Amino acid sequence: MSFIRKNLTRFLLLLPSYSWLLFAVLIPLLIMLVFSFLSDTPLGSRDVYATLKNYQTYFSLGFYWVLTSKSILTAVYTTFICLLIAYPMAYAIARRLPGRWKAALFMLVIVPLWSNTLVRLYSWAIVLRDGGVLEYALKSIGLPIQNLSILYSYPAVIIGLVHGYLPYMVLTIYVVLDRLDDSLLEAAASLGANPWQRFLRVTVPLSLPGVIAGVIMTFIPVMGSFIEPRLLGGKEGTMIGTVIEDQFVQLFNWPLGAAIAFLLLLMVLVMLTAMGLFVRRLNRTSIGGTE
């Protein structure tokens, strides 16, 4: 009796989230997977048949691959810069600051998440454009700058993306560092490890799950990003994400858009699996086989 009740409770607790996942994620994804094998978008009075031509189109056009590698590279740059900024920041907030400062700095990290993406990107446009805030600031400290020309270029895209995804990276790393068991560090110290050794051999390995979560939360969306490249990149802002957007919005060719999106998803899965294997090995060697 109590066994049934326990299971029923569990079922009811999970029902909302799983039905949400089913209807909002899984089913639409399956629809798109089916679409990607169709000859035309099956809406209105169109005859459609099953085909592989959308996938063939992707591989037959060289520039699709050029744009895909550009998107992958963009995701690598963005993730790397985010990590470089986020780790020291999360470390300082979690382990080096007193309570009330913690809360204040934490707020500063989260606030960008509350603002609308478009508002955020247009603010960047004001900062980065020729004669904009950044140029003015650099000139006023005496740097000999004529035209900054950052807006409508590739670096502007990276700046916009880093700003957009930094909070996720800080949050995920902060969570693991905040919960780090102090007694482990004390144990290391009592065994003669100096501060650097303690950081590299205890703190860093134990914070890896947070780092990985942050990397995943940054890398995947950046690879498919299209708003930031479109608004900040100017003519250098064409990426595989904007190609997918074009297929859906401009051309009503959902099948081709879906096919490219699924190929992208496949590449992400391969890369994540490779990264997972690498990290597992790293973990095993650094803290003596806790795996």
Added chain:
Amino acid sequence: MKFQKLSFTSILILMAAMLLISCGKATQTIEASINQGNDNQIGGVLRVLNWQGYGSDESFALDEFGKMYGVKVEHDYITSEEEMLTKLRTSPGVYDVLLPNLAYLPIAVQEGLLEPIDTSMLENWNDLLSRFKDLDDIRSNGQVYGVPWTWGATAMVYNTEVYPDGIDSMQVFWDPNYAGQIAWWDSYEDTMALVGIAMGDPDPYHPKDLNAVKQKMMELMPQVKTLWASEDEFDKLFANKDISLGVFWSGSASRAATVMGLPMKFVIPKEGAIAWIDTWAIAKDAPNREAAYRWIDYMISSGFYIRWDTEVGAPAPTTQSSIDALPADAFNRAVMGDPQVISRLVWMQTVSAEDRQQWNQIWEEVKAAQ
């Protein structure tokens, strides 16, 4: 193997449709003041599908129409002609009226997305200039599907303070002296046509040598400062003096000068320009058909047009009384009424899905090389 007849597919389509509707919904509502004792009152809601800031959502229009007929007007916005068609395909019976471009009207008619219009129910129909009223493209099987509302050109604008001597040729887009001064419209369709026109092709909608056009696009790109995607974006670039030259729409140029006071001049270059016509159409199974007819009649009235053009800025009108009400030297009367100018225009044409796919790939390839 045909998927269409399977019932599970229809469920999938329904789900996809629901997704699409929930995305990007931007509706604007104005409460109509109830005017009792007026015989004209129709009541209910009128759902309009149009570009944002394109006349029909001006508050004076919503007020005026609301007072006359007691109808609440709700807008849903589009960012491309394809998006308009997609919204009709995925949500039949939701919208009442929409504003397709004449080049996209035949696609909508062919797919059964529109209702024929009984022109005898429109008081202002006979006020339309015959060259719009008699257009073949607004008809299918003898029935009218689109009511021409405004027309305009896609061509070039320049900053009159930077170029006091004026510019009359598209060759400046390829002139190294103007490098970095240009904002180009990020549309594969219009880019294809405009580059064709600049190369002297009399029929740019059927290019004979796609490679030559692509090569010309490649030469254009280093000259371009940035690509713009919305009217507002272009206005900002121009106002900030990030650019002084670009591809723009005639109606938008007039708005930029009227509302924002920008030193922007629109020219139809000697090589020619793209001309387009926007038409009001009634969606298949429109829930409020009566209000839809009254709306279209109001939209083509000179009363609405003159307020729109003088207070906000509009493209050229299609009715005689609107033209008569314009000042003799107004751009929309003087320039757009000049037979010499009209003869240089290349009217936008319906492009097949295959051609559009190919043109888009060319444009993406050109951009990918940057």
